[in-house]
Amino acid sequence: MSKPSALEEKLDHLQHHFIDSDQQFEASKMGMWVFLVTEILFFGGLFVAYIAYRAWYPDLYLLASTELDTFWGAVNTAVLIGSSLTVAMAIRSAQLNQIKGLIINLYITIGLACVFMVIKYFEYAHKFEKGILPGSYYSYEGIAHEKANIFFSIYYMMTGLHGVHVLVGIGLMIWLVIKAKKKVFHSGYYTPVEITGLYWHLVDIIWIFLFPLLYLID
Amino acid sequence: MSGHHISSAKFLWGVAISLFMLTFITVAVTWVAIPEPWNVVVAIAIAVVKAIIVSAFFMNLYWDTKFHSMLFVLSIVFFLLFIGITLLDTLYRTDPIPSF
Numbered sequence: 001m002s003k004p005s006a007l008e009e010k011l012d013h014l015q016h017h018f019i020d021s022d023q024q025f026e027a028s029k030m031g032m033w034v035f036l037v038t039e040i041l042f043f044g045g046l047f048v049a050y051i052a053y054r055a056w057y058p059d060l061y062l063l064a065s066t067e068l069d070t071f072w073g074a075v076n077t078a079v080l081i082g083s084s085l086t087v088a089m090a091i092r093s094a095q096l097n098q099i100k101g102l103i104i105n106l107y108i109t110i111g112l113a114c115v116f117m118v119i120k121y122f123e124y125a126h127k128f129e130k131g132i133l134p135g136s137y138y139s140y141e142g143i144a145h146e147k148a149n150i151f152f153s154i155y156y157m158m159t160g161l162h163g164v165h166v167l168v169g170i171g172l173m174i175w176l177v178i179k180a181k182k183k184v185f186h187s188g189y190y191t192p193v194e195i196t197g198l199y200w201h202l203v204d205i206i207w208i209f210l211f212p213l214l215y216l217i218d
Numbered sequence: 219m220s221g222h223h224i225s226s227a228k229f230l231w232g233v234a235i236s237l238f239m240l241t242f243i244t245v246a247v248t249w250v251a252i253p254e255p256w257n258v259v260v261a262i263a264i265a266v267v268k269a270i271i272v273s274a275f276f277m278n279l280y281w282d283t284k285f286h287s288m289l290f291v292l293s294i295v296f297f298l299l300f301i302g303i304t305l306l307d308t309l310y311r312t313d314p315i316p317s318f
Contacts, residue, residue: 022222025222030289033290044296044300047297051304070248074241078238082234085231092224092227092230096224197276201272201273201276202277208268209265209269211244216244
């Protein structure tokens with residue numbers, strides 16, 4: 001930190017209550033990790049519901065998951081992993097002061113996130129048409145199990161909450177693009193990019209578990 | 219600085235390709251009929267490996283301060299506790315659930 005050029009560095013971002021950029025960066029990042037802990041426990045409740053009901057009705061899960069299309073689930077997994085790669089590339093671009101690369105990578109990430117949501121939309125629409133709706137709205141006759149609606153209540157809650165997180169992620173990415181275009185970010189300050197990246201990777205990790213647990217049972 | 223590790227583009231691509239391959243493997247193992255409890259074990263094991271790869275090399279935990287790894291691991295520990303204590307109830311009920 002005692003570089004001779006320190007005085008010439010851009011320090012607009014530095015809040016007065018931090019000693020230097022590194023301290024501010026580390027504080028933000030730790031705050032984000034604490035938030036991610038709450039996110040894991042937030043989704044954890046739904047995973048626990050999944051596990052408790054699977055222990056009660058193992059045959060229901062085998063039957064009901066045949067209604068989910070493994071192909072599109074796998075495509076969406078690949079799309080999210082690809083978007084994690086582009087977010088990591090965006091952070092790398094910011095670290096190297098390549099603002100153009102940062103913006104391009106953010107655009108690709110937004111595009112991939114939209115692809116994910118469009119696929120999810122078609123999956124939902126296809127089920128709604130058949131009458132596969134959550135809870136008491138369930139009216140599909142094709143699954144020979146009296147508790148079939150329970151599997152889909154859990155499915156819609158888990159993928160729905162995940163989908164909301166993807167939408168929030170898209171919003172955050174758009175915000176990052178706007179800030180990047182205003183030349184806010186440079187190699188000395190890219191904290192929002194780093195932290196949004198952490199969030200995005202966690203959304204990816206959650207999907208990595210949802211995919212085998214919901215689509216790959218049969 | 220621990221928080222400013224810069225990965226090479228090649229390395230990041232390598233991480234993504236390994237994740238794509240594991241995704242393929244997790245789908246491919248369902249084509250082989252693995253007996254009941256083990257298909258779930260294999261699926262979860264592959265997902266855990268993928269999650270470790272993402273958290274270590276995309277979320278930079280490998281180069282980061284150990285404190286962030288500790289936060290992450292502790293959240294998993296409490297999640298497992300959550301599962302364990304819930305199952306102690308739900309698995310040992312004589313009458314599973316009345317109406318839902």
